[in-house]
Amino acid sequence: MNGGPSGFTNAPVTRSFVIASALFTIFFGIQGRSIKLGLSYQDVIVKLRIWKLVTSVFAFSSTPELMFGLFLLYYFRVFERQIGSNKYSVFILFSIITSLLFEVLAISLLKDPAANLVTSGPYGLLFASFVPFFFDIPVSTRFRVFGVRFSDKSFIYLAGLQLLLSSWRRSILPGICGILAGSLYRLNVFGIRKAKFPEFVSSFFSRFSLPSAGNPPAAPTRNVRGNMPSFVGRQVERSHPPVPTATEPPENSIATLVSMGFDRNSARQALVHAGNDVNIATNMLLESQSH
CATH class of the missing domain: 1.10.8 (Helicase, Ruva Protein; domain 3)
Structure with missing residues (x-):
């Protein structure tokens, strides 16, 4: 398993998302509002707090979740390099919107006005990324620890499991919604895998993002097919x-x-x-x- 060159070479969209997620989490953490960013029936169905839908996409509710989340976002930059920044932007948008729709549907069905049913953070994107990770990233190394077989992919799965169980039901629900969103993308519903943003999108993120020290100049991204x-x-x-x-x-x-x-x-x-x-x-x- 090879994540490619270190840093965010050829992954400007991922770099922008990582920076945004870190800044949102730190900002709300300083204000002591991180725990209040989770979605509830009262927020989504009764009071229609749209701002919570937006902030919950980026800001994690705790420092451990932020650390595991940023690690996974950083690793999954391999998909942006694989399919190109313009198609990867569509994958991000599709994963986030679709998983949010599933979350809202689940919240409306559970109808628990007293609890935050969904924790905040880009769980939709992260767990949607586990679908191509499972199917398209090959195992390059296998080994045993106390008789138990592992591969180099096991560490990514363990990080995802830790994130999935970080808040129990509040994190399991968005994780499942993210996997469903990733599955729909892989099934190419509405021909979504052929869609891509114009070239100026990746150019914008390349200029918008902070420079990555020590990275070689990024070659223009190409749209490689979805399967590795x-x-x-x-x-x-x-x-x-x-x-x-x-x-x-x-x-x-x-x-x-x-x-x-x-x-x-x-x-x-x-x-x-x-x-x-x-x-x-x-x-x-x-x-x-x-x-």
Whole structure:
């Protein structure tokens, strides 16, 4: 399992969401209002407090939830690199809106005016991301601890389980709603997986976000197919004339292509034929996928 290059390289939308979530949580935490951000029947059905729907998307209700939540958001940036910032923005919007609709439906059915039934935080997005994580991210390492089998994906599942059980029913409910939202996205209801925002969206987030120190310049994001492709054992087709190169492809260029879901050997081959140009190599890999 490879999250790709460190930092938020090629993931400006994720970076903006992480920053927004951290700032909202700190702001309401300083005011002592974090615990009051959870959704209840009184808020959503009776008084129609729309502002709570908005703030509950970003702000976590406690510091431990913030730590696990930001860790998962940071890891799931691999999906933005895989499908591109414009499609990933649609995934975020779809996951949040759909999970909120499920939460409101659950709150209206449970009808408990005395309790906050749903804790705050981007649970919809986080647990929607576990659907492609389960299906599309391969296991790269397996090991045993006291006779119990684990994989490198186990740590992500454990972090998600900790977050899911952090507030018991109040966190389990939005977690389930997020998984349902992610499942609907994967089933491509209304052709949602083909939708994408215009190019200026990723450009806006690239300018809006704080710079990530030490990151190499981000290559333009490409819209790779939703399922992570496997290129093991396949040769890159020479649809472009090979450009000779006297140097081994840079490791950060290979890592950039691997983070998009391409096999390492195919990524290296493509860079060799493309003269170490990441954009040309990406096009070659995408065209080889379509054949």
